[in-house]
Amino acid sequence: MLYFDSDYMEGAHPLILEKLMETNMEKTPGYGTDKYCESAKNKIRMACNCPAAEIHFLVGGTQTNATVIKALLRSYEGVVAADSGHISTHEAGAIEAGGHKVLTLPQKQGKILPEQVDRYMETFNNDQNNAHMVHPGMVYISHPTEYGTLYTKKELEDLGRVCRKHDIPLYLDGARLGYGLAAEDTDVTLEVIARCCDVFYIGGTKVGALFGEAVVITRPDLVKNFFTLVKQQGGLLAKGRLLGIQFDVLFTDDLYIEIGKHAIRMAEKLKNGLLEKGFEFYFESPTNQQFLILDNQDMDRLSEIVSFSFWESYDEPHTVVRLATNWATAEADIDLLLESV
Amino acid sequence: MLYFDSDYMEGAHPLILEKLMETNMEKTPGYGTDKYCESAKNKIRMACNCPAAEIHFLVGGTQTNATVIKALLRSYEGVVAADSGHISTHEAGAIEAGGHKVLTLPQKQGKILPEQVDRYMETFNNDQNNAHMVHPGMVYISHPTEYGTLYTKKELEDLGRVCRKHDIPLYLDGARLGYGLAAEDTDVTLEVIARCCDVFYIGGTKVGALFGEAVVITRPDLVKNFFTLVKQQGGLLAKGRLLGIQFDVLFTDDLYIEIGKHAIRMAEKLKNGLLEKGFEFYFESPTNQQFLILDNQDMDRLSEIVSFSFWESYDEPHTVVRLATNWATAEADIDLLLESV
Amino acid sequence: MLYFDSDYMEGAHPLILEKLMETNMEKTPGYGTDKYCESAKNKIRMACNCPAAEIHFLVGGTQTNATVIKALLRSYEGVVAADSGHISTHEAGAIEAGGHKVLTLPQKQGKILPEQVDRYMETFNNDQNNAHMVHPGMVYISHPTEYGTLYTKKELEDLGRVCRKHDIPLYLDGARLGYGLAAEDTDVTLEVIARCCDVFYIGGTKVGALFGEAVVITRPDLVKNFFTLVKQQGGLLAKGRLLGIQFDVLFTDDLYIEIGKHAIRMAEKLKNGLLEKGFEFYFESPTNQQFLILDNQDMDRLSEIVSFSFWESYDEPHTVVRLATNWATAEADIDLLLESV
Amino acid sequence: MLYFDSDYMEGAHPLILEKLMETNMEKTPGYGTDKYCESAKNKIRMACNCPAAEIHFLVGGTQTNATVIKALLRSYEGVVAADSGHISTHEAGAIEAGGHKVLTLPQKQGKILPEQVDRYMETFNNDQNNAHMVHPGMVYISHPTEYGTLYTKKELEDLGRVCRKHDIPLYLDGARLGYGLAAEDTDVTLEVIARCCDVFYIGGTKVGALFGEAVVITRPDLVKNFFTLVKQQGGLLAKGRLLGIQFDVLFTDDLYIEIGKHAIRMAEKLKNGLLEKGFEFYFESPTNQQFLILDNQDMDRLSEIVSFSFWESYDEPHTVVRLATNWATAEADIDLLLESV
Incomplete structure (x- = not known):
């Protein structure tokens, strides 16, 4: 299963854990x-x-x-x-x-x-x-x-x-x-x-x-x-x-911005990949949360391989769902997702 | 400096940090x-x-x-x-x-x-x-x-x-x-x-x-x-x-109780050592916090090598101070403290 | 000036004041x-x-x-x-x-x-x-x-x-x-x-x-x-x-209902009188508050003889105002109001 | 029964009620x-x-x-x-x-x-x-x-x-x-x-x-x-x-102070009368509340003719009670009370 439910699914950036260990x-x-x-x-x-x-x-x-x-x-x-x-x-x-x-x-x-x-x-x-x-x-x-x-x-x-x-x-x-x-x-x-x-x-x-x-x-x-x-x-x-x-x-060596950029790259790749495949977005989001309008049948099928958040009902046969990337998102997961849809 | 200020001066027990790393x-x-x-x-x-x-x-x-x-x-x-x-x-x-x-x-x-x-x-x-x-x-x-x-x-x-x-x-x-x-x-x-x-x-x-x-x-x-x-x-x-x-x-393998016992052993050693040296306690505490009545001049001298908490004024020339042990207290620090007073 | 601003402009029903005097x-x-x-x-x-x-x-x-x-x-x-x-x-x-x-x-x-x-x-x-x-x-x-x-x-x-x-x-x-x-x-x-x-x-x-x-x-x-x-x-x-x-x-002799009825009679008379004169109401209110849509110039003229509450802007040239009757409203005041508009 | 329970047992000073009537x-x-x-x-x-x-x-x-x-x-x-x-x-x-x-x-x-x-x-x-x-x-x-x-x-x-x-x-x-x-x-x-x-x-x-x-x-x-x-x-x-x-x-013609003075006169008369009869007070109060130490049997007897407030237990056989005068206290009631005790 690929997880794009939220941006708080993992622990911390490895450098943080390292420092916590070091100073423990x-x-x-x-x-x-x-x-x-x-x-x-x-x-x-x-x-x-x-x-x-x-x-x-x-x-x-x-x-x-x-x-x-x-x-x-x-x-x-x-x-x-x-x-x-x-x-x-x-x-x-x-x-x-x-x-x-x-x-x-x-x-x-x-x-x-x-x-x-x-x-x-x-x-x-x-x-x-x-x-x-x-x-x-x-x-x-x-x-x-x-x-x-x-x-x-x-x-x-x-x-x-x-x-x-x-x-x-x-x-x-x-x-x-x-x-x-x-x-x-x-x-x-x-x-x-x-x-x-x-x-x-x-x-x-x-x-x-x-x-x-x-x-x-x-x-x-x-x-x-x-x-x-x-x-x-x-x-x-x-x-x-x-x-x-x-x-x-x-806030050392711009880590906060750098890991932000990674999440954005992942989100852009996800967005562009889905746009190419004809998916429609609820609005244009330039950040790590992407809001997709899905046909309900597509949604059910997708949810077998990808875990995401229900956002709101769009109309009877369509639903808005949210996919979130973050500092820890693996590019391989994006690739897998795009291949699967 | 020896630190007995409180029971929250270190991070976490190593087994906890290990598990946080492992699951990160x-x-x-x-x-x-x-x-x-x-x-x-x-x-x-x-x-x-x-x-x-x-x-x-x-x-x-x-x-x-x-x-x-x-x-x-x-x-x-x-x-x-x-x-x-x-x-x-x-x-x-x-x-x-x-x-x-x-x-x-x-x-x-x-x-x-x-x-x-x-x-x-x-x-x-x-x-x-x-x-x-x-x-x-x-x-x-x-x-x-x-x-x-x-x-x-x-x-x-x-x-x-x-x-x-x-x-x-x-x-x-x-x-x-x-x-x-x-x-x-x-x-x-x-x-x-x-x-x-x-x-x-x-x-x-x-x-x-x-x-x-x-x-x-x-x-x-x-x-x-x-x-x-x-x-x-x-x-x-x-x-x-x-x-x-x-x-x-x-709560695996009684860790919570075991680390508690360590702190108590350290506190007892501290208490008994100080009693032997003639120190007086504010009340008999069976746990990790020990409340000592100190002559103010003794207190000043002690504070050069040991860090502790001010608790309250006892009378004009005496003060009650608190020393706390915890799961991480090193026995060597107790020994050093007892030697120094 | 005729006052229809609210339903709490007078003191109390005379029977209440009488009883307060009597028991004072x-x-x-x-x-x-x-x-x-x-x-x-x-x-x-x-x-x-x-x-x-x-x-x-x-x-x-x-x-x-x-x-x-x-x-x-x-x-x-x-x-x-x-x-x-x-x-x-x-x-x-x-x-x-x-x-x-x-x-x-x-x-x-x-x-x-x-x-x-x-x-x-x-x-x-x-x-x-x-x-x-x-x-x-x-x-x-x-x-x-x-x-x-x-x-x-x-x-x-x-x-x-x-x-x-x-x-x-x-x-x-x-x-x-x-x-x-x-x-x-x-x-x-x-x-x-x-x-x-x-x-x-x-x-x-x-x-x-x-x-x-x-x-x-x-x-x-x-x-x-x-x-x-x-x-x-x-x-x-x-x-x-x-x-x-x-x-x-x-709650003696149905006074609460009786004085309510008086206010309603006054409000109905006011409403019907104004409807006859071509005024428009914001909604049909069956109670003592009546909401009138007024041309702003009419409103200014009316406010010289009648005091009422501003309710909300209706559109650029019109305003909704509220006139309230109550248990104390004098029929003569309604008559005067209807004559004046 | 004579009532000295509190200073809020009556309605209002007659001049106030009069004005409320007049402006009603x-x-x-x-x-x-x-x-x-x-x-x-x-x-x-x-x-x-x-x-x-x-x-x-x-x-x-x-x-x-x-x-x-x-x-x-x-x-x-x-x-x-x-x-x-x-x-x-x-x-x-x-x-x-x-x-x-x-x-x-x-x-x-x-x-x-x-x-x-x-x-x-x-x-x-x-x-x-x-x-x-x-x-x-x-x-x-x-x-x-x-x-x-x-x-x-x-x-x-x-x-x-x-x-x-x-x-x-x-x-x-x-x-x-x-x-x-x-x-x-x-x-x-x-x-x-x-x-x-x-x-x-x-x-x-x-x-x-x-x-x-x-x-x-x-x-x-x-x-x-x-x-x-x-x-x-x-x-x-x-x-x-x-x-x-x-x-x-x-606050017209010093009414607030004048009615205060009346209550104080009544309280002083009450206090002095009781002192003369040998009663003891809990503390010296210069205002309209008087705190009396009563033998419990006296208290029970007194409570048949006078209504007052329990204040607190003094000791096993004694109780502190409060008697309050106010702007409306009748001198005759004080006289009656003093006669009865």
């Missing part, structure tokens, strides 16, 4: 106060060209989103997001459990556009009853989006501008950021993101790490005592160095 | 639905002699406490705990962030005793104003306690009885459970705990794992949809097998 | 344990033909919704509601502040229909990822709706059936219930509501009381210690008899 | 935007000599405390209070339901003293583990306290100084403020309170109003969008003028 019996202080965390933070600050950034390592994505959003909002505020956003749909109400409403805008290929946000803010500001409503207190986007699509540099800059105009922070969920940065025609770099966003996170779990997400706060004045909030939200790892070591390896 | 490139489904989790759960059920137990793996202790307590309580209920309990003091308000009050009882050597709990419940039930008060909805204990002390089998059985009498669940925080089970004169086994408690967790982070805690729900009817709550609370690991693999190793 | 210097125990509350509860039980109902008096609507929803849901659950529902839009995030997501369905004239709810539940139950999603734990409807429309008896019965099928409670927000019960062609009575809903509230604030809402729990086994939850949520009035007295008066 | 059929806009609220706010500002104060009217005390505390704290912060404080004991966990821990200090006659707070803050600031702990984010006191005692002007000034030193706000719960201001030897005035506290509330429910509490924010920059938070917390009254009218009457 060292004794370091806990909770991220060790030298590996310090080193990793410095490398990330440099990669973002943001020397003043405050950086924290958390374990997983839902936890990271819930913690950052709780840190940024006051209790009468909500977070603006695409209706397809991860926080809107697949985090089991983590944001609401923290007391905040997710204020949804209709997604455009998984994205929310600057003009949508601007219009939403204007409408809210002009609503005579807005004192009875949840105040939009920040904007959440993800890059790549749930649909594998990417913002352009201009869109991010404009989103940043709109947010500053309305005095609310912009937060970017980068669970799959490595695959976004490595995409072929993107003009979005870590530096661009650090410039446009007030807070964002660099995903490790889906991009080569065993687990872990690096929160980058580019405007540290926005958030006080984030460490304590992380502890309260259950996101603080006792052996914090495990996160530092992983991100230190990922 | 396998592809498994996410979120704990893999075969390693299944295997680990079965081994834990057997070790607890509780075949019906529902088992979940979470990443860390604060997260586990917050999630279990949220699962067990209704919104008008609080959790009864020792005033020295971890949830009362060092979890940054995680329980309150979930909406629940910690109802504290004065600790007796870190413990709360069955008769204290019974009296508290009776007093609450007889209070004419109790409808205006937080209802005690469960009892939280830890074993070993924050002070390294242990409940006896009889105390646990009596606590279980009191809780059943008042129809509230008993929950045991086992962050350091391995060191409790391995103590020299204890009559408390995993089976006893599983029989007395409705929910408890077996700590991995401090007992040989990189991270991870195994929640054992011995009365699964008490808790519905715990998986979703874990997701909501940010405790669900995408690569869930990392937890399954670790606990599978720990 | 009596001394009664607090928090709703007095004889007036007892009497009012009995009258409401009788009016609902539901002798086993548990009844609580709260002060306001948002508070009531937040408290009931918190009482009915577990932390991983959300409440299904129309996207136009009051809890979705104008309660400043009170439901989310309590930790719960509002799961919205597209409104049909302000309502959600049984088949919508059924389909939503089926889709959720069949979703392979539903363990990662907020579980729908109850259904919220309002009657009349935000748009003044009414459910039919059959719709309520079917909603009740769908909810029982999926084992979730049905909750009805009756902020304006008196105006719904008094509508001309409705077949929905208090008895029907008590039979179909697990919990509902009878609105006082907008229907003749100074303030106050009566929560009717027709299945008391569903909710434990509601009193304590009301206290916790800030909904418990120290001088609870103020609520008992008001509802006792409202 | 006026039509005013909702939610506190009417002229009566405006007028009441101005009178309160003047009485506090604090022209810049932001004032909001809420319905009840628990709600007010929960809302103010939620407005002032960030999620990692808790509120410092006496262990006997109302928020610590009798608000059913309302503060924790809002996500915040109550950090208790041992009460001294119901009070917490400036040096206690200062020491607590210093200890917290010096604790090496404080990043893992709830941060003290504000101080809560009540005046009069739960035990009827009063702060002195100097104590309030010092508390204010300590709070400013540590950069946390001071909040005063004035549920019974009128009885505190009217006490015989107090040097604390509304002006003093407004100068020392960042937020406080003037209690109406227990001091002549049907219900209602006036929140005075003397440093409006501390709290943004309080109106929306009040709405979210269920504390916003639709017919907001009911609160405005009541406080407008209470």
